[in-house]
Amino acid sequence: MTDLSEAVAVQDTAKIGPPLWLLAELTYRCPLHCVYCYNPVDFAKTEDELTTEQWFKVLREARELGSVQCGFSGGEPMLRDDLEVIVAEAHRLGYYTNLLTSGVGLNEKRIGALKEAGLDHIQLSFQDSTREMNDFLSSTRTFDLKRRAADMIKAHGYPMVMNCTIHRHNIDHIEAILQLASDIDAEYVELANTQYYGWAQVNRDQLLPSREQLERAERITNEWRATHGNKMKLFFVVPDYYEKRPKKCMNGWGNIFLTITPDGKALPCHTARMLPGLEFPDVRTSSIREIWYESEGFNRYRGTGWMKEPCSSCPEKEKDYGGCRCQAYMIANDPAAADPVCDKSPLHNRITEVVDRAQIAGNAAQVKPLIYRGPKESLQLDRPF
Amino acid sequence: MAITTATVPKVGRNFRIQWEPAQDAYVLLYPEGMVKLNQSAGEILKRCDGAADVAAIVADLETTFNAQGLEADVLAFIELAEQQKWVDLT
Ligand code: SF4
C-alpha cells in the first residue's frame, strides 16, 4: 500500500535514514502460476534458499538499524515450514509483521500457530471475483480455498486485507471484485493495476487495459468509496503507463525499502536484481549495516547525484527521483535514464505506443496466448524480464 | 460520537503504538503502513489505553509536562484520531 511512503515522505533526504520497511521474500516457489507475477522471469535458476538461522540474522540486523515494518512474501511464503518460527522471531524483535499470501497452505493449525507467533496481519490475494476467472488466471483451482482462507483470517481476529491485481482480463469485473471484498468483510482493499515487471512484462500487451476500461473501473471504485468508505478502505492504483510523470519508485532508491531475496541478495526493491553492472550484496557475507550504508548496490542511485538529462536539471527531481530504475532499464535500456513514463523522456513514445495499442481491442499482440509463470517456462525464457 | 472529558479512548484494534529509537519518535503501525507521530500526538496516544478517560489523560499530561490548559488540544486530537480510526471511543 502507498500509505507508508506518504507518512514518511517528510524525511530529511540529505542524510540516509533507516531501512524502515523490510521485505523478506522467503521463497520463489509458488503453487500458483500468475501471468503478472512480479518475481524475476528466470527465478527457477536461483538455488539455496536462506536457512532459518540466516533469516534470524537478517531480522536482527535490520531491526538494529531501525526496520519496523516487516513483510513476508514470496513466491508463496506458506511453503516455508519454518514460517511460524521466523514470524515469532520477528515479533519478538518488535517488528509489525505482515504476511502476503495467496492463501494456499493456510489451514486451521497453521493460522493458529501464526497467531501464537505474533503475526499482526495477513494480506490475502485474489486473482478475480469468480471461481472461473480466478482459477484461469492463476492456472490453479484455488478460489474456494481462498474463500475458506478469508473466513479463517476473520475468525482469528486479523484485520482483513484483500489484494487483487487488476489488468485487462479482470478489470471489467471490478464491481464483482468489490462485492467479494465486501462479502469477506475486508477492511482494506487494494486494487492494484499490474505493474509491468517480471512476468507482467512478458505478458504486457495482453494485460494492459484500455483507457475506457480504466476510467470505468476508477469511477466504480470511487462510487464504492463514497458508499462503503466507512467500512472498507479502498486503494486503487493506476498503471503508470497512463501517467505523464513517473512514480516515486520505492519512495526513493535506498531510502526506506530493503528487500531480501530467497537466496539472500539484498535489493533496494524486489525487481532491482535485473539491473546490469550492479553487484548486490549477499546477507550471508555482509551485515545489513554494510549493505544499507556502504554497498555500491544501494548507493548507486541514491539521491539525485547520478542523474542524467532531462532529470539532472529538472525542477521535479526531488519529487520522483527520476522514477523507476528498472523501468528505465527495461524500456530505455539504461538504468540511469529518466523513467520513460515521464513525458520529458525522449523515449516516452515507447510507452505511448503500448498504450495506443491497448486501445485497439483484439489486436495481434493482445491475442497472443498468455505465458504462465512456472519453473518450466522460467528455464525456457531464461531472462530476467 | 461527541467527545467529552468522560470519553474513554483506546488505540484502535488494527493499530499498534510503539517507541522507535531509530526515529526518535512514537510510531503507529498498521497493516503495511506506519505513521510517525510528533511528540504531543505520541504522548496522548500512548495514554489511550481503554481505561483512562480524557480527563485523566489531560491530568496525567499536565503533571508529566508541568503544563496547564491542555484539555482543548487533547480533545481536538482525539477527534482527529477517531476520524483516522487510530482510536476507538467508549
Ligand atoms: S504473483 Fe501469483 S505466482 Fe507470483 S508469487 Fe504471487 S501467487 Fe505466486
Ligand code: SF4
Ligand atoms: S525529467 Fe526526470 S526528474 Fe523530471 S519529472 Fe521526468 S523523470 Fe522526474
